[in-house]
Amino acid sequence: MKKMTKRLFGLVMAGVMMLSLAISVSAAQQDPFDYYNDFTIEKNGCIVRDDVVYDRDGEVVVRLNHGMTPDGYPLMRNFQVCYLDDASTYSVARTPELGQRIFDNTVRLPQNVNGTESVVFGNSFNITEAYPYIYLDYISGDMPVNIAVRNNAAGYAKWWRAIQTGTVRTLDPGVILEDNDQWVVAASGQGQAGFASLSLWTAASLS
Numbered sequence: 001m002k003k004m005t006k007r008l009f010g011l012v013m014a015g016v017m018m019l020s021l022a023i024s025v026s027a028a029q030q031d032p033f034d035y036y037n038d039f040t041i042e043k044n045g046c047i048v049r050d051d052v053v054y055d056r057d058g059e060v061v062v063r064l065n066h067g068m069t070p071d072g073y074p075l076m077r078n079f080q081v082c083y084l085d086d087a088s089t090y091s092v093a094r095t096p097e098l099g100q101r102i103f104d105n106t107v108r109l110p111q112n113v114n115g116t117e118s119v120v121f122g123n124s125f126n127i128t129e130a131y132p133y134i135y136l137d138y139i140s141g142d143m144p145v146n147i148a149v150r151n152n153a154a155g156y157a158k159w160w161r162a163i164q165t166g167t168v169r170t171l172d173p174g175v176i177l178e179d180n181d182q183w184v185v186a187a188s189g190q191g192q193a194g195f196a197s198l199s200l201w202t203a204a205s206l207s
Helices: 002-029
Strands: 041-043 046-049 052-054 060-063 080-082 089-091 098-109 119-125 133-141 145-151 156-163 168-171 183-189 194-203
Touching: 060 156, 098 183, 133 145, 156 168, 183 194
Parallel strands: 080 156
Antiparallel strands: 041 046, 046 052, 052 060, 089 168, 098 119, 098 194, 119 183, 133 168, 133 194, 145 156, 145 183
16 A cells, blocks of 8 residues: 555656646747747748848848847847838928937948847937937938837837938837837948948927
8 A cells, every 4th residue: 555655656746747847848938039939930021030030132130049139138029120112111301390319420330241230329219209200311321221220128129221322211110118218229231331421310200
């Protein structure tokens, strides 16, 4: 009887250990960033595969590490990669009412090679109900630029790819968070490094 009790106890303990292991594996599979590794998806013209975000031309936008960007912020599922021919940008017939100055100068940008080279520049800013858009004037430069508008705390990011010199557009980040949330702009050169003269402001309207 004692042997049977010990054997039964051993079987119960083994079952508990297997159940705990199954729960641990299940929890790991529910990691919100696992889908980067497990699936290939298309989202707004970009492809996510094996922790790498590509644009629709096959260029690397950013390399991730379990859903984290190289500078250490989480990338949520609502990220977007955008192009000047889609609905996230608007031609400017006249300069809209401008709010905060983000940047109005010349910056040297590194060449985008593997998605880790972009640099943050200019002032941090707020996206609010009064000024929910970004006015962009790419005055002059050596190459097309890739620009990201992102909120690190929220893990929200939106990239615009290969913006050409002379472009004047209003960009729609597509989200309004808390008024005190800090946003930043980061950029890199497409095809080469070089200088870019840019004017970036928050804007009250699309045009």
